[in-house]
Amino acid sequence: MSPATAVQSQAVRRLTQVMHDTSIDATGMARILDRDPKTVQRWLRHETEPRWEVREVVLSLNVVLERLAGVIDPASAEDWLFTPVPSLGHERPVELIRDGRARDVLNLIDALSEGVFV
Numbered sequence: 001m002s003p004a005t006a007v008q009s010q011a012v013r014r015l016t017q018v019m020h021d022t023s024i025d026a027t028g029m030a031r032i033l034d035r036d037p038k039t040v041q042r043w044l045r046h047e048t049e050p051r052w053e054v055r056e057v058v059l060s061l062n063v064v065l066e067r068l069a070g071v072i073d074p075a076s077a078e079d080w081l082f083t084p085v086p087s088l089g090h091e092r093p094v095e096l097i098r099d100g101r102a103r104d105v106l107n108l109i110d111a112l113s114e115g116v117f118v
Helices: 003-022 026-033 037-044 052-068 074-081 093-098 102-113
Strands: none
Touching: 003 026, 003 037, 003 052, 003 074, 026 037, 026 052, 026 074, 052 074, 052 093, 052 102, 074 093, 093 102
16 A cells, blocks of 8 residues: 555544544535535545545544544534534634634644633
């Protein structure tokens, strides 16, 4: 296996783990990643691999959802990601993650875990 394939496979493994831990299905993950559900299915079947920019979002999403699981029920994670949050300028966390601003979402989750009303 080439190093590039290993990195890609790692992203798909993390994607699979996130889906398992949160009960988000392939359609939900496609919605989060702003991709066609058939594309996500092909990744999961190892027919194709996500492009680098999608892998970066998957890796960020993995960290966000791990941290979020300590604050809310993992089954509610998908709804939370798509809910506008006043302290994020009424943006949805998923939009920030897609735009490479996962740190802003993680800061919010840290504040919530500390009991800070945001």
